[in-house]
Amino acid sequence: MTASVNIVVAMKSEALPLIDRFGLERVSRKGDRFLIYGNDQFSLTVSGIGAKNSEEAVRNLSKQSTSTDVNAWLNIGVAGHRSYDIGTSFLANCIVDSVTKRTLFPVFAIDFGLPTGKVTTVNVVETEYQEHTGYDMEAFGFAASASKFSTLEMIHCFKVVSDNRENSVQRLTKKDVEKFIDNHVESIVVLCSQLRNLASSVVQRLEPEDPTVEFAQYWRMTVTQRRILRKYLHKTKILNKDIKVTSDMIRDCQSTSVMLESIRSCLDQHWNNL
Amino acid sequence: MYSTIYVEREVSEHSLTQRVLSQFPSADKVECERYGEIFNRKAQDFRLQKQRPSLMLARKYGNHVLPVPAGYGVGGDHNYYFSVMLNCIYDCRYCFLQGMYRSAVHVVFVNYDEFAESIRNSASEHGSHEQVWYFSGYDCDSLAMEPIIGMAEYFIETVKSLDHVWLELRTKSTQIRSLLNQDVVPNVVTAFSVTPDRISASLEHKVPRLDKRIAAMVRLQERDWKIGLRFDPLIFVRDYQVQYHELIEKIFSSVDPDLIHSVTIGTFRLPKEFYRTLENLYPDSQFVAQPFVLSNGTVTYPKSVETDMKGWCYERLVEFIDSDRIHFDELELESG
Numbered sequence: 350m351t352a353s354v355n356i357v358v359a360m361k362s363e364a365l366p367l368i369d370r371f372g373l374e375r376v377s378r379k380g381d382r383f384l385i386y387g388n389d390q391f392s393l394t395v396s397g398i399g400a401k402n403s404e405e406a407v408r409n410l411s412k413q414s415t416s417t418d419v420n421a422w423l424n425i426g427v428a429g430h431r432s433y434d435i436g437t438s439f440l441a442n443c444i445v446d447s448v449t450k451r452t453l454f455p456v457f458a459i460d461f462g463l464p465t466g467k468v469t470t471v472n473v474v475e476t477e478y479q480e481h482t483g484y485d486m487e488a489f490g491f492a493a494s495a496s497k498f499s500t501l502e503m504i505h506c507f508k509v510v511s512d513n514r515e516n517s518v519q520r521l522t523k524k525d526v527e528k529f530i531d532n533h534v535e536s537i538v539v540l541c542s543q544l545r546n547l548a549s550s551v552v553q554r555l556e557p558e559d560p561t562v563e564f565a566q567y568w569r570m571t572v573t574q575r576r577i578l579r580k581y582l583h584k585t586k587i588l589n590k591d592i593k594v595t596s597d598m599i600r601d602c603q604s605t606s607v608m609l610e611s612i613r614s615c616l617d618q619h620w621n622n623l
Numbered sequence: 624m625y626s627t628i629y630v631e632r633e634v635s636e637h638s639l640t641q642r643v644l645s646q647f648p649s650a651d652k653v654e655c656e657r658y659g660e661i662f663n664r665k666a667q668d669f670r671l672q673k674q675r676p677s678l679m680l681a682r683k684y685g686n687h688v689l690p691v692p693a694g695y696g697v698g699g700d701h702n703y704y705f706s707v708m709l710n711c712i713y714d715c716r717y718c719f720l721q722g723m724y725r726s727a728v729h730v731v732f733v734n735y736d737e738f739a740e741s742i743r744n745s746a747s748e749h750g751s752h753e754q755v756w757y758f759s760g761y762d763c764d765s766l767a768m769e770p771i772i773g774m775a776e777y778f779i780e781t782v783k784s785l786d787h788v789w790l791e792l793r794t795k796s797t798q799i800r801s802l803l804n805q806d807v808v809p810n811v812v813t814a815f816s817v818t819p820d821r822i823s824a825s826l827e828h829k830v831p832r833l834d835k836r837i838a839a840m841v842r843l844q845e846r847d848w849k850i851g852l853r854f855d856p857l858i859f860v861r862d863y864q865v866q867y868h869e870l871i872e873k874i875f876s877s878v879d880p881d882l883i884h885s886v887t888i889g890t891f892r893l894p895k896e897f898y899r900t901l902e903n904l905y906p907d908s909q910f911v912a913q914p915f916v917l918s919n920g921t922v923t924y925p926k927s928v929e930t931d932m933k934g935w936c937y938e939r940l941v942e943f944i945d946s947d948r949i950h951f952d953e954l955e956l957e958s959g
Contacts, residue, residue: 442627442651442653443653443654443655452655452656452660454629454653454655454660454661454664456661456667456671456672456677456726457626457627457651457675457677458668458671458672458674458675459674459675460626460675465627465651467653496665496666497666499666500666500667500668500671501664501666501667501668502667502668502671502672503668503671547671550671551668551671553907554670554904554905554906554907555906556906583906583912584912584913584914587906587907587908587909587912588909588912588913613914616914617914617925619913619914620859620914620924620925620927620928
């Protein structure tokens, strides 16, 4: 059971400064649809441009995790903006799909200490910048897909303004994009650390291992009985009445139902000071 | 206090919206169409959000006033509740709101006028000889946000001229200034939920200390405002008799029992589904991990614990308060 941050970028040029700074190793093999890099705390995938690609890259990256892992998700990339200066960075507080008008609202459960703004995900490059919003091509697909694997507090989009009315997107080079991200790489490191802490706080809530495994060696249990046992064992642990498979009250039980009843009786002693 | 404030576009120019926003000039203001876009979404973690809740300013459509659940009340002929706010600034581990809502965002419905109209309309359906009660603290704390949203002030004004209408402001807060700043309104009861200090410290996060709440009760009594006491939920601990004895003694060493409007007693109880959510949100909580029993779809204490606690508290309270001013939740005490 681990906590990690999954980073999704559209272009290799956005990925390079991050791969370098986080010391990520290539995980994907030749011929895989998406490039994936990673270490023990972070994974990064290059989705290609567009919401659909981002959506699929998230789904693909989620397969790298086990069902008990808790992942935060971060989309990093450049965006156009009507009024923000070139090189400005911000976190999305509202993500709109320009076609369907569906909207997602990332939740700020901690103070990331970064400016925030709206992002509109478009399916063709925006050159008019008509609204006061950041224009990108991935955020909505990314966030909608990531919300199937994590909660909204742990899904965020970090955008660096690469073009605006005065600075056309047409003149943007791969080197420019790489530099825009590189200029913010230390902010991104802090952000990733904060997101990982959030994910870790959720991991800490979860039980690291199934306490019924040892019991299952001695008693045959139905799925329901095992679920009840797990619940009882959790309660006994939290209430400091730790019960072991080797304890007398368990060892002497003749059947699974008697064993469960015995643990329930132990729990019910909680009320017995009346 | 709030760093993100969501505003429904429809109420962005509303006077209360503007008033609230002006109190948080550095907050990030995010517009949305309907509060449900944020509040009702799946994939939310109530516990994470509770660390730093956002505020939502919205308009409530319909169902402004609803009948209370069975057993809720203090002896009125007709009982309703209304919720201009959803969720609470406090973080009490036993609270049903944690199980009921997906989001910890504080939603404030700014269209008080429509709530007030519903109160007047529903009250007019009953005869003037009948007591009609309106409870404002069902989905939130009635006074905790008063300096920001002025809810009590508005609805006190609403019921002031309705003789047969009573308003209960249920609270754990000490935000009574708006009451002290005006003449007493006799059909308003400020009902303080109370638990012993040690229980409060472990389960009622961010709630003002009992001493301060008792001081607030005294100040209201001094100004002839009616107050109530809500021993609801009673919380079982091994030495609950010691702790609740101290609590009751402490309250009545300062508060005049003869001027108490009403007392209610109820034990911890939650709908089964809400409790399951709590188990998932707070698996590390000793309170949540207790071996509660399931009774008619409600997770609660074993009957013997419930009866003993209620009976014991009733016996202590009746030393100070006439029995006709003490009310129980729907699980009736067998013998007085």
